[in-house]
Amino acid sequence: MSEATTAPPAGTGPHPEGWRGYWSRDTLWRESELGGISAGILLRGTRETLPFGRADSVLEIGCGPGHLAALLAPLVGTIHAVDIAPPSVAACRERCRGCGNVTVGLLGNDYTDLSACGGPFTRILCVSVVQYYRDMGEVERLIQAARAVAAPGAKMLIADLPLARTASAFVRDALGTLRAALRGGYLGPLLRAARGRWGPGSAYRACQNRAGSLVFNRAILEELVGRMDLQATVLHESLSIYANRPSLLLDF
Secondary structure: OOOOOOOOEEOOOOOOOHHHHHHHHOOOOOOOOHHHHHHHHHHHHOOOOOOOOOOOEEEEEOOOOOHHHHHHOOOOOEEEEEEOOHHHHHHHHHHOOOOOOEEEEEOOOOOOOOHHHOOOEEEEEEEOOHHHOOOHHHHHHHHHHHHHHEEEEEEEEEEOOOEOOOHHHHHHHHHHHHHHHHHHOOHHHHHHHHHHHHOOOOHHHHHHHHHOEEOEOHHHHHHHHHHHOOEEEEEOOOOOOOOOOOEEEEEO
């Protein structure tokens, strides 16, 4: 594994409905412009490390309203996009309605089980998803499930991993996120989303306080890679709207 910077799980207390319930009710992210912006950032950032071509069959885990699937559709052979939230599945299906090579499905109660997704897939994408898992055990089960549906030589990208941070690091990263938004021309949508995410009455903040989420660091990633005997590279350049969010690229 190349040098990493990401992990210990934090805030993983019991959450009865937790994030599954939140994403099934969410409108903040589903209706935000940031989904399309972040999808574009990811594709530009992975041009060299994760190229896509017409021979590729893609599995997107946690597709949300389908921004990434819609952008990828002209570049690859097929895409199967899946999510845990019925409204997101419906939104993705609508956004990709004109894309004959995109299929969309709903994950079951065990959202780490990919056996119904078909395959084999040459590219498996999991963007801004695993931080909402209960623990690292679920992350391991997802990777094992991805291995089972991966074609020989396939690559899996687990992207946008939040880091464990001190208060000063949080401020540094927030300023970096704002600077990137200003340069990229999406400061307005970012501030609106931030207000919805953390402002008074925020359903996201309430779920975060109740359910918690995973954060990452170098030690956690190295332990994960070693425990599962993975061929892995940490991509340090952020592939989302958020500053200082590494990603993990796996070779199967």
